[in-house]
Amino acid sequence: MISISHLSVAYGAIVALDDVSIEAPTGAITAVLGANGAGKTTLLRTISGLVKPRSGSITANGHALIGERPDTIARLGIAHVPEGRGVIAEFTVEENLRLGALGAKTNVTAGLEEQYTLFPVLKERRKQYAAQLSGGERQMLALGRAMIANPQILLLDEPSLGLAPLVTQDIMNTIKTLCANSGLTVILVEQNAKSALKISDYAAVLHVGKSIAVRPAAEVAADESLRSYYLGMAE
Template sequence: MLAVDSLTVSHGPVTALREVSFSAARGAITAVLGANGAGKTTLLRTVSGLHRAGAGSITLDGRPIDRLPAESMVALGLAHVPEGRGVITELSVEENLRLGGLGRGRVRPGDLDLAYDLFGVLAERRNQLAGTLSGGERQMLVIGRALMARPEILLLDEPSLGLAPRVVAQIFALLRRLVVDQGLSVLLVEQNAISALSVADRGVVLHLGRVVADEEASRLAADDQLRHAYLGF
């Protein structure tokens, strides 16, 4: 569905990605793994049009998207949940969710139900200020908000960071459900390789801006040498 080909991206003098190629299949979770500074965030930001590539191409269903502005991505079915769980703290949970639907025009009554069905805790807290949510609840809110745009592919940047393992497992199980039930495609950037590979179909490992492995998730998890060298477990 999403294909990245020979992508090179620099931040001024720093080359963050060098000739990165991989693809993310429709209806699957593709994990992008790697240590701090590997280039994971740069990759997601380039895919969603927030950075320009120096060279290479990005296509969505065969259509080149690397020259398109970031604001056109929602209409193409691509939603990006950045690092850091940014919510509008002085708005309620429901108001934050509604913002996610604005890119597609009017929010329809059924739109909120998808987020509420998936994340029951958000339904219970719909009138609570987003600034008072726990970290795990905030992560659910930013995913729910992205889903309001009814994307076909969801880009997630380190959703597990700083969350308890039990909460991470819960969020990843819900991602799996979206993939299975709705055919959603997910590009999941994670440093937490153990958790990510337990839910992903495929894993791509970045090291200093280069792809050093691209394999079925179960095979990556079983590759001792690779795990020790690049994944830290």
């Protein structure tokens, strides 16, 4: 369970998040939807300690996160797959995965085996540089590198970015399976609302820095009035 309350973040004079409160229940996927510039990425970066908020609080599994360093937060079991996936292009697939295990201090050999079973394509390409992977493979590598840390909470920033619709569907299904199998708590930030809502249990909408609703995903999907917000066409 991760609970964000009254969170405000500003970059200088520009307010990125304004009194945002969102709760993501344990073992569920909570989608955070919104148009470009709605503050979605800022939200995740604040959770993982990369951005210092102006006010508000974030607690995850009983730990207060505000003020902690990003690496400390990561070792608390919070994995963040950043926008653009954060795969290190100069490293091989296996080096990227090993790095994930080393950072979280989990068993490297067992972790590699587990991720290779989950993502056979990564095993095939384990000696290749990440720069040579396709977009979908990179996303799998980013997911594998996050999962090798055995996290309790997974933060995903736009996993569908730059992927073909079929590949996006594949990645979304993988996320759903990961969550179902391991009791993982997921916050899924997406512009691609349709794909995200398909696999999510709950959904919140961010609109120019304000959170609009945290409701069951099916309700949000059916709500015509909200659709204009997350499609970015609201006034």
